[in-house]
Amino acid sequence: MYDLHAHILPGVDDGAVTPEDTLAMSRVAADTGTKVVLATPHRKDVTEDWSVAYLRSLIADMNLQNLADGVNLSLVLGMENHLDTDLPGEIEAGRALTMNGTRYILIEMPFFGRPDYIEDTLSEVQDMGLVPVLAHPERIEAFQRDPDMLTRFIEKGMLSQITSNSLIGFWGEEVRDFTCCLLKNGMAHIMASDTHHATGGRSPRMDVGLEAAADLIGYDAALAMLVDTPKAILEDKTAEIETPRRASTCPKTK
Numbered sequence: 001m002y003d004l005h006a007h008i009l010p011g012v013d014d015g016a017v018t019p020e021d022t023l024a025m026s027r028v029a030a031d032t033g034t035k036v037v038l039a040t041p042h043r044k045d046v047t048e049d050w051s052v053a054y055l056r057s058l059i060a061d062m063n064l065q066n067l068a069d070g071v072n073l074s075l076v077l078g079m080e081n082h083l084d085t086d087l088p089g090e091i092e093a094g095r096a097l098t099m100n101g102t103r104y105i106l107i108e109m110p111f112f113g114r115p116d117y118i119e120d121t122l123s124e125v126q127d128m129g130l131v132p133v134l135a136h137p138e139r140i141e142a143f144q145r146d147p148d149m150l151t152r153f154i155e156k157g158m159l160s161q162i163t164s165n166s167l168i169g170f171w172g173e174e175v176r177d178f179t180c181c182l183l184k185n186g187m188a189h190i191m192a193s194d195t196h197h198a199t200g201g202r203s204p205r206m207d208v209g210l211e212a213a214a215d216l217i218g219y220d221a222a223l224a225m226l227v228d229t230p231k232a233i234l235e236d237k238t239a240e241i242e243t244p245r246r247a248s249t250c251p252k253t254k
Contacts, residue, residue, distance in 0.1 A: 001206055002230035003029060004038045004099060005106060005135060005161055005192035008075065008204070009058055013045040015196040019065060024198035026066050030073040032205045036234065037073060040080040040106055043096050052095060076100045076234065080135060082108045085117050088124040098130065102236035106161070108135040114142040122153065132158045133233070136194060137187075138166050138179040147178075147250040150187055154244045159229075161190040164209025170201040181250035183216050186242040190233070191225040 007015025008025050016022045029037055039059055046055060059077050066073050079097035081087055090096035091105070098105040105125065109118065125132055134153065137143045137160045143150045150160060165171070166179040182188045191213065195204035206226060213222035232239045 001034045001210075001226040002036045002038075002234060003034050003193050003195070003204060003206060004078070004133070004190055004230045004233065005040050005080065005163070005194045006037045006204060007039075007041060007080075007194070007196045008037055009039045009041055009055065009062065012041045012050055012055070012058070015041070019062065021198065022062050023065055023069055023071065025195055025204050026062075026071045026073045026075070027069075028198050029193075029195075029204035029206075030071050032207045034204065034206060035073065037075050037204070038078040038099055038106075038234065039075050040078045043079050043081045043090065046079065047090070047095055052097065055097075078106055080106050080108050083110065083118065083121060085121055087121055088128065091125070091128060091130070099133065100234045100236075102233060103129060104131045104133050104159070104233045104236070104239075106135055107132045109137070109140045109142060111139065112141045114145075118142070122158070123156075126157065131239075133190065134158055134160045136161065136163045136166070138162055138175050138182060139171060144178060147181070147187075150182070151185075151244045154187060154241075159189045159233075159239060159241065160187060161192050162188040162225075163194045164191050164206045165193075165201055167209050167212035178250055180216055183213060185245040185250070187244045189225065189239065189241050190229050191222075192230075 010016040010019050010022045059075050078099040081096045137150050169176045193204045193206050196202040229239050
């Protein structure tokens with residue numbers, strides 16, 4: 001499996017704190033079937049406190065640590081880029097990273113509200129030849145209140161990435177039900193861990209999400225969200241996805 005959303009680099013955001021944490025998270029991921037993890041530290045944290053050069057050095061050190069400890073897991077570099085009007089300029093400046101240097105870029109929408117710059121800024125990013133991958137739409141208020149907004153974005157060529165533990169109720173029943181509806185309507189293309197810790201509800205285990213998704217859409221379709229589609233993204237190939245269906249029937253959260 002390929003995990004495209006992980007806060008696994010130590011000390012750079014609210015994920016792993018120490019190299020030992022990174023090693024523990026890497027071991028859990030490897031032991032449960034993941035072979036590649038895209039490290040996605042928050043852009044804001046990196047811009048304010050660190051640098052892209054530091055990230056590149058850090059991820060090299062963590063890969064050496066995994067190798068030395070016999071953990072069969074590769075870390076590659078990306079970033080979780082919060083959506084704001086500065087994003088296109090930050091991409092051009094090299095401070096907002098794409099996913100493993102490809103045309104795909106992980107973008108986190110505002111959790112609450114619906115700022116009027118959303119559509120225009122996403123269009124700007126697409127005009128740069130990039131493909132937005134929208135992080136955890138099941139937890140974004142704008143999509144929860146207007147699921148067809150996500151459908152429209154997908155129809156424009158964007159992809160969506162759900163979190164594995166959303167399917168088993170870690171974020172509550174409403175989020176779980178909404179996630180299930182996105183899956184059934186072809187509006188979820190990638191499943192990732194969004195891991196922050198080695199154990200608990202934000203661990204790097206994705207096998208539980210795979211099982212839950214398989215019950216809803218079948219094993220092959222569920223596995224594609226963890227293998228075929230993320231592998232294509234990391235290799236900068238075209239991700240083959242189905243046409244989304246309107247999700248007006250999805251349960252809206254309060």
